[in-house]
Each structure stands twice: as structure tokens, then as C-alpha cells.
Amino acid sequence: MSAERGVVRVYGALISLYPHEFRHEYGADMVQLVRDTCDGEPTWRVWSRIVVDLAISIPTQHLEVHMHRTPSQLIPLIYTAIAGAGIVLAIAGGTSVVSLSAGLIVALAAGTTAVIAWRRVAPVRGSIHTIHWWKFVLAGPVIISAVIAAAEAGVDAWFVGMFAVFSGLTLTATGLLLGLVRLTTRRPPAIPT
Amino acid sequence: MSRKGKPPKSLPAASLHIVLALLDGELHGYGVMQRVSELSDGAVKMGPGTLYGTLNRLVDDGLVVETTDRVDRAEDERRRYYELSANGRSVALVELARLQTLVDRVTRTLGGGAIA
Incomplete structure (x- = not known):
């Protein structure tokens, strides 16, 4: 199916955003996994998962390379800060509809990503x-x-x-x-x- | 400061789901993803970056080992296979016991009869 081939092709290009070593080690497996996933799920669902996954795992892998350890809570904190910046943009824009919309969209997207990232790194406990x-x-x-x-x-x-x-x-x-x-x-x- | 008596650090959620998925035996990446989804009733669906990033970390930590070359596979099989190491298996069982204790406590707090 062309939509599935499109997902695989675009994803294949996007993995160039990962650090070289990680891409070299797992790039082919990640593309294969997306191909497998496309066989069993609607394209829009695969895309929604891929976008969130890229937003979290690309900065995680880059930070791991520089810090030589798992950045754990740093990624949720970064996205929380971006969400805060979005709120500031919305407030500072005054009556500008463009600033308000852009700020709220940034805040919502970054806030959601922060929550998802936090749920992945936080231990499961009461x-x-x-x-x-x-x-x-x-x-x-x-x-x-x-x-x-x-x-x-x-x-x-x-x-x-x-x-x-x-x-x-x-x-x-x-x-x-x-x-x-x-x-x-x-x-x-x-x-x- | 003494850390004596402190419980061992729990695995992050993504790692925990993967080690529990691998308790059944070796799986390839897509198999791990499907098993995690199955175990969580579809609530947890990992993307490729998170899955392989976490697997990479678990391999580095010695909890998971790659088993691709251990047995002969079909000619066209290009996937990599993973399984728990002995240490990974004991960590998974400790985590399982911890979660079981949590469930037992909550069940007891609810009076035992609240959950059918």
C-alpha cells in the first residue's frame, strides 16, 4: 500500500536525526519495526505514535551520548520548560491572536509530550x-x-x-x-x- | 550518608515493561512491542526509538542479551532477538514480586471484596 510505503520512507529519512552510532546500530531494525507495525494498524495511528516517539527518543539519545548516562528526568523537564515558554508567549502576545494561538499550541504539545516522557522514565510504584x-x-x-x-x-x-x-x-x-x-x-x- | 536499608531502585516504566515482556523467552523487537501491548491491555505501545533505546540500555546494564546468532534462523530473517540474562530474570522477578505486593496491599485496603 502506498500510504504504508510513505510512512516507511519518511521514517527512514527521519531516523537520520538520531546520533550516528545509535542509527548505525538500530536504524534498520527501527525501520523494520515501523514496516511491521504498518501491516497491523491504521496509518494515522502509526504516525501519531511515531511523532511522539521521535520527539522523546531523539533528544534522549543525543543527551545520552553527551552525558554518558540516561538523562532520565531531563527530557520531561525540558518539555515542561518549553510548555512554560509557550504560556509566556501566549501572555506576552497581548491581544495578538497569532501569539496566543502559537503559545497555546506549543504549551499543549510540549505539556503532553512532557507527561508521556515522564510516564516512561518514572518507576511504576504506589x-x-x-x-x-x-x-x-x-x-x-x-x-x-x-x-x-x-x-x-x-x-x-x-x-x-x-x-x-x-x-x-x-x-x-x-x-x-x-x-x-x-x-x-x-x-x-x-x-x- | 548511609544508604543502608534503602530499597533497590525500581526500573523505569519502559524498562520494566520490556523485562516483563521477555520473561516468557526470547523475542524480536516487534514481538517485544506486541507483548508489551498485550500485557498492558493496549495501554502501553512503544515507538521504535523508545523500544530500541531502552533495549540498548538494558543490554548495556547486562539485564538483556542479544540472541540473534545463538540459533540458526531462516535465510530471510533479519530481525534481532533478545532475551533476559540471568541477572535480568532475577530483576524481573523482584519487580514482579514488588508489583504483586502493591496489588495485595491495595486489595487489602479496599477490604478484599471490592475487586471481583
């Missing part, structure tokens, strides 16, 4: 969110203190400051909520294994 509630609570005052310190030092960036203050308040509120959830859903003493 209480993963609520156990770290206090870190979120502490993050807010730390960020706000940094903003106050920067303002007193003469840094004049009110927009960045406001963004940081709102982010800090959101993190603290999230932490308090997670703490409350943890308190109300506390399990009986651990069962010996």
Missing part, C-alpha cells in the same frame, strides 16, 4: 506523587525568596518575577493538596513481606 508533597510546599517559598532577593539586588524583570511568583504559589498549593491527600489516604502499618 504513592509516587503524594510522598513528595513537602518538596512542592518548600519549592514555593524558595522561588518567591529568590524573586525578592533578585528584586532587592536591582534585577528589573517584572514579567519573569510575576511568572515565578505565580509558579511558586501554584507549587505550594499543589504540595499542600498532595499532603492533604496523603494524610487522608494513609494506609495501616506496612504489611510484612
Whole structure:
């Protein structure tokens, strides 16, 4: 089928974006896997998976080459930062429909990719969110203190400051909520294994 | 700071799905992808980059070994095959036991009767 051949051909070209060593080692297998997948699934579904996969695995492989270790949480953090930048673009654009649309599209796409990337690197275990509630609570005052310190030092960036203050308040509120959830859903003493 | 008594670090989700998929025996890349999807009721579908990136890491960590050349295969067979190493198998079983404990605890918290 031509649509399937098209997917395989375009994917074959896109894998040149991976680091040379990785591409050399696994490129042919990856193209074969896409070919196999096209036999059993609709093309649009294969494409949607490929786009997300490329967005996560290309930067992961490049970072691995430079860091000589798995970048683990770095990729979700990078996409979270891009999503934040998208929100800033949407706000800073004022009444511009183009800036607002572009900012929201970037924020939505990067935010979704960040969540998917996080789900791949995070270990599967219980209480993963609520156990770290206090870190979120502490993050807010730390960020706000940094903003106050920067303002007193003469840094004049009110927009960045406001963004940081709102982010800090959101993190603290999230932490308090997670703490409350943890308190109300506390399990009986651990069962010996 | 002493790390004594700390539980061993859990595998990331993508690695965990792959080692559990390989518990049945050797598979090629597409086979691993299908098995992961089957085990998760279709909820987890790995793309090629994630699959081979994770397999590469697991091979480097000594949890998975490539078995392509271990047996004679069909002339037109170009796929690479993988299976768990002895260490990988014990890590997979530890992870399985950990997940079983998690399920048992949740079931007990729900009173045992909530899940049919």
C-alpha cells in the first residue's frame, strides 16, 4: 500500500536525526519495526505514535551520548520548560491572536509530550506523587525568596518575577493538596513481606 | 550518608515493561512491542526509538542479551532477538514480586471484596 510505503520512507529519512552510532546500530531494525507495525494498524495511528516517539527518543539519545548516562528526568523537564515558554508567549502576545494561538499550541504539545516522557522514565510504584508533597510546599517559598532577593539586588524583570511568583504559589498549593491527600489516604502499618 | 536499608531502585516504566515482556523467552523487537501491548491491555505501545533505546540500555546494564546468532534462523530473517540474562530474570522477578505486593496491599485496603 502506498500510504504504508510513505510512512516507511519518511521514517527512514527521519531516523537520520538520531546520533550516528545509535542509527548505525538500530536504524534498520527501527525501520523494520515501523514496516511491521504498518501491516497491523491504521496509518494515522502509526504516525501519531511515531511523532511522539521521535520527539522523546531523539533528544534522549543525543543527551545520552553527551552525558554518558540516561538523562532520565531531563527530557520531561525540558518539555515542561518549553510548555512554560509557550504560556509566556501566549501572555506576552497581548491581544495578538497569532501569539496566543502559537503559545497555546506549543504549551499543549510540549505539556503532553512532557507527561508521556515522564510516564516512561518514572518507576511504576504506589504513592509516587503524594510522598513528595513537602518538596512542592518548600519549592514555593524558595522561588518567591529568590524573586525578592533578585528584586532587592536591582534585577528589573517584572514579567519573569510575576511568572515565578505565580509558579511558586501554584507549587505550594499543589504540595499542600498532595499532603492533604496523603494524610487522608494513609494506609495501616506496612504489611510484612 | 548511609544508604543502608534503602530499597533497590525500581526500573523505569519502559524498562520494566520490556523485562516483563521477555520473561516468557526470547523475542524480536516487534514481538517485544506486541507483548508489551498485550500485557498492558493496549495501554502501553512503544515507538521504535523508545523500544530500541531502552533495549540498548538494558543490554548495556547486562539485564538483556542479544540472541540473534545463538540459533540458526531462516535465510530471510533479519530481525534481532533478545532475551533476559540471568541477572535480568532475577530483576524481573523482584519487580514482579514488588508489583504483586502493591496489588495485595491495595486489595487489602479496599477490604478484599471490592475487586471481583
